[in-house]
Amino acid sequence: MAQAAMVETASRDGLDWPTLFATRSARMKASEIRELLKLLDQPDVISFAGGIPDPALFPADAFSAALTRALTGPGRGAALQYSVSEGYRPLREWLVGRMASLGVACSIDNIMITSGSQQALDYLGKLFLTRGDTALVGWPTYLGALQAFNAYEPTFDRLDPFANRSTDDYRATAAAAGGSVKYAYVSGDFANPTGETLDRTARGRVLDLAESLDIAVIEDAAYQSLRYDGEEIEPILALDIARHGSIEAARTIYCGSFSKTLAPGLRVGWVVAARPVIAKLVLMKQAADLHSATLNQMAIHTVASDGFSAQVDTIRGVYRGRRDHMLSALSRHMPEGVSWTRPDGGMFVWVTLPEGIDGAALLARSLETARVAFVPGRAFFADGSGANTIRLSFSCASEAMIEEGIARLGKVVRQQL
Amino acid sequence: MAQAAMVETASRDGLDWPTLFATRSARMKASEIRELLKLLDQPDVISFAGGIPDPALFPADAFSAALTRALTGPGRGAALQYSVSEGYRPLREWLVGRMASLGVACSIDNIMITSGSQQALDYLGKLFLTRGDTALVGWPTYLGALQAFNAYEPTFDRLDPFANRSTDDYRATAAAAGGSVKYAYVSGDFANPTGETLDRTARGRVLDLAESLDIAVIEDAAYQSLRYDGEEIEPILALDIARHGSIEAARTIYCGSFSKTLAPGLRVGWVVAARPVIAKLVLMKQAADLHSATLNQMAIHTVASDGFSAQVDTIRGVYRGRRDHMLSALSRHMPEGVSWTRPDGGMFVWVTLPEGIDGAALLARSLETARVAFVPGRAFFADGSGANTIRLSFSCASEAMIEEGIARLGKVVRQQL
Known part of the structure; x- marks a missing residue:
């Protein structure tokens, strides 16, 4: 009672x-x-x-060794200290090389480290979406992307690179929902949930649509390294750069992750984009969680440098x-x-x-x-x-x-x- | 050229x-x-x-030992794997004890782990603020709180627990800005930037004001453990619980951090609040970054259990x-x-x-x-x-x-x- x-x-x-x-x-x-x-x-x-x-x-033994190394010797204070919002510089340098191997020429100023690629999706929703704006997504698409974007109260419209819809139709639909189309979100490689891959033609059509609407493309590359058959296909960002000559002229924002290759529990991913986008994301991250864990970025850098391919x-x-x-x-x-x-x-x-x-x-x-x-x-x-x-x-x-x-x-x- | x-x-x-x-x-x-x-x-x-x-x-040696322990033996897969958004259960259990020692009776369902208390501020802005709403903050206050809240486009009004302002005045000011007052943000202990502490009377006045406006209180306790002189003062959340009998009846949301005591580079903090607030924050975190790094929560738990007080x-x-x-x-x-x-x-x-x-x-x-x-x-x-x-x-x-x-x-x- x-x-x-x-x-x-x-x-x-x-x-x-x-x-x-x-x-x-x-x-x-x-x-x-x-x-x-x-x-x-x-x-x-x-x-x-x-x-x-x-x-x-x-690779638990490799992580154990990397962490021990980071916490031994004169640099150990830095491994446990606050660090910069853009991310650990040696890891960003390693990623410049990794992106180059995928056909993406960029500098460390085009890269920010995130706490997993999920955080990149949250930040990009935050950066682009005013309540009522429209995000184009696949039917179906990654549930976590819908959840991340939902916090910014968008309307979702269907992304279908082969649909015969006019830009006027997309725009009118978005205006009727109270905003404008801001980006197309697409996972091109063995996507969650379908497992399907966009071929070069489909990637080109996504870019065509984004160019005609003058919107951004968010490329979710979480699974990109996990190819079992067939030929590698360049990221949409690489095709965009090939069309326009430089990452600074590209509208594609690439979201990568170590969760599917090295380990998800450390929460380390990255975003690659033109500098005006990265600069805003860095300010946003500074305000939202200061930076991703320093030690984790160091451990990922060591393990990736020593044996990512293997x-x-x-x-x-x-x-x-x-x-x-x-x-x-x-x-x-x-x-x-x-x-x-x-x-x-x-x-x-x-x-x-x-x-x-x-x-x-x-x-x-x-x-x-x-x-x-x-x-x-x-x-x-x-x-x-x-x-x-x-x-x-x-x-x-x-x-x-x-x-x-x-x-x-x-x-x-x-x-x- | x-x-x-x-x-x-x-x-x-x-x-x-x-x-x-x-x-x-x-x-x-x-x-x-x-x-x-x-x-x-x-x-x-x-x-x-x-x-x-x-x-x-x-405590770099203690962290090194804790990390090695986490990555050795049969549990090591879990240390590197995805984990639940609410946080590592043993750490939340330890925090139940820590909060009890501060006069806050709560259960693990009242606690969510965050990536530093900065993330708690971001999430709380996200949870409460629709564009145009008002947040009450001190003049001056923690710059990082202003930056975190700014992402949700609030108006700031002055929190002064000893000002003679009517609730009608606060409300009319907020309505004129296009929203309503949602919370008072306060750092009660050796606050950043002033170093000042709110005594019991001042804490009570913050609660009085929040009750009369029927808003939440966000208590930033980042520095709470760093007292060098004088008697400990209970958190505002403890006073709130004492007034109303249970954390479920309390309007105060407590944000804690290990950054100032153990190490900031691991990015581990926590939020304590009534269950309806924690439940929403858990959904928000799931959508925003899935969870804070598993391994880091385990290491913090080990180091805190073994020697927080020392x-x-x-x-x-x-x-x-x-x-x-x-x-x-x-x-x-x-x-x-x-x-x-x-x-x-x-x-x-x-x-x-x-x-x-x-x-x-x-x-x-x-x-x-x-x-x-x-x-x-x-x-x-x-x-x-x-x-x-x-x-x-x-x-x-x-x-x-x-x-x-x-x-x-x-x-x-x-x-x-």
């Missing part, structure tokens, strides 16, 4: 917080799916939900095998009417179910009867469509788990037909 | 970025003072500008001595008409010069003729006043540097009289 009375008092005395919150807070909602998946740490569940790298592949080769080999197993298992266990992508890299296979099968309902059923987890696809669509899609990740599953899990999932799908 | 032609082309082809940027970007400007101070790494300059901890005092005792002893030397040197070297605060802790002494002496002009003169650096005070005032104030930091200066630097500065001030 006393307990209940206290709770009641607290509730009566508590502030009516939502009335104090900014309008943007209405868009910050817990995802039911994410809440559901939180409960799935049980060992008997086979999960294709995560979309995270396999921790067994992290590490990428190792994880490519493992993930390639898992992708092959998943594609093979899908072809053996999925019934007629189900289709899926065949990614050249990354971590995801995107499955389209027959119309009428709802991915979220399938997840509930699959968890209950088959103990297999995945992510329903609807959350990746800004317009709420895509009910009959699901995302499968192969990055953390052994071959045996893939075989067993896809067999069970195929059975659950059959039962829905 | 070719070089010049290329630059011209680049400039002609480049986007007109400012027309694409959000309205908020107009408020993100490089500080002239900060740019000036960047150039001051010369060894012959005596700097009281920094406001950063002395790196010689960092570390705080050590740095208190050193900084107390430096504060005493600075106060003594000021009393010996400053001319009549100059006054300053006598802080009970923290890192700063705030100097008021005779009317008509401009702090920024004094800095230019001091750098040129005396090679002594400090921060002019005007940047800390949201209304641009405070021209005749300067901030001196004693945290990184040896006793000999303090004596020599203040003697030289006193001479420069005399020349301005």
Whole structure:
């Protein structure tokens, strides 16, 4: 009784917080799916939900040695001290070389270090979007990009480089929503969630559209290093520079990440763009979190300098095998009417179910009867469509788990037909 | 010639970025003072500008051991992996104990880990401020808070707990600016920049004002552990809980930091508040940078668990001595008409010069003729006043540097009289 009375008092005395919150807070909602998946740490569940790298592949010994080195000797104070908002200079210098190898000629003044590429998406939304402005995104697109941009209360319009829509139509749609089109967000390589890659023609069309609308392009290259088949395709930023002669004349803003290659837990990514963009982002970062952790940037620099290519080769080999197993298992266990992508890299296979099968309902059923987890696809669509899609990740599953899990999932799908 | 032609082309082809940027970007400007101070790494300059901890005092060996431990054994994959947005659970549990020792009864659901307390300020601005809303801040206040909040385009009104202003006046002023009053931001302990502490009466008045306006209180406790004299004063959050019976009924949001006690370069801080606030902040963090670095939270947890109090005792002893030397040197070297605060802790002494002496002009003169650096005070005032104030930091200066630097500065001030 006393307990209940206290709770009641607290509730009566508590502030009516939502009335104090900014309008943007209405868009910050817990995802039911994410809440559901939180409960799935049980060992008997086979999960294709995560979309995270396999921790067994992290270069933990190299990081341990790098951290010890950073904290030994006369420079150790600096490793634990405040540092500049643009990021650790030797890491930015290393990235100049890395970007050059991708066809992007730039200087350290074109690079800022971020706390993962997720932070770059947040900052770019913050830099470009006034409430009511329009961001062009794919249908579907990376859920985390929608969440990052949502904080700045934009309208989303569909980015389809092959659609026959006039610039006037894009502009009129944006004006009707109360703002203007600011950028096209695109993940060109083995994208989350579809696993699909934009070829050179499609990349060129994205640039054509951005030029005709005179907007920026945000290129999310989080998975770019994870190619398992086929020829490398230059980043959109490289194509943009080739068209216009210099990164200072390019409208593309490239977001990179060490999360998928070295380790995500250190939270180190980077942005590459023309200097006026980087200069504003540096001021923004100074105001928002001062800088990314100094020690982490030093450790990433050491591990990347000593063995980035070797590490990428190792994880490519493992993930390639898992992708092959998943594609093979899908072809053996999925019934007629189900289709899926065949990614050249990354971590995801995107499955389209027959119309009428709802991915979220399938997840509930699959968890209950088959103990297999995945992510329903609807959350990746800004317009709420895509009910009959699901995302499968192969990055953390052994071959045996893939075989067993896809067999069970195929059975659950059959039962829905 | 070719070089010049290329630059011209680049400039002609480049986007007109400012027309694409959000309205908020107009408020993100490089500080002239900060740019000036960047150039001051010369060894012959005596700097009281920094406001950063002395790196010689960092527990680097303890961090090295903690990091090695985290990256050895079966848990090492988790140390480098993605983790939850609310933060590392053992660290949040440790903080429950730490907050209890300060008179704040709370659970881990009242705590979120941030990348330094600067990030908490950014997130709280984001959570509460719709463009045009009002934030109450001190005249002067922490420059980094003004910068963090500025991104959300608020109006600043003056927080003075002893002013005789009616709630109607605050509200009418905010309404005229296009929004409403959302929170009072206050640093109660040895605040940056003044070094001053709010006593219990003043803390109570802040709460009274917040209650009468029905707004939140953001309590910045970055320096709270650095007390050198006098009795501990409970956080405003503790007083709020004492008034209302539970943290769930409290309107105060407490922002803590390990930057001033353990090390800033790891970027670990925390927020403590009622659950509805923490729940929104967790969603916001998930969308903005996923989580603070996993490994850093583990290292901070280990080092704090093993020796937080001992570390705080050590740095208190050193900084107390430096504060005493600075106060003594000021009393010996400053001319009549100059006054300053006598802080009970923290890192700063705030100097008021005779009317008509401009702090920024004094800095230019001091750098040129005396090679002594400090921060002019005007940047800390949201209304641009405070021209005749300067901030001196004693945290990184040896006793000999303090004596020599203040003697030289006193001479420069005399020349301005």
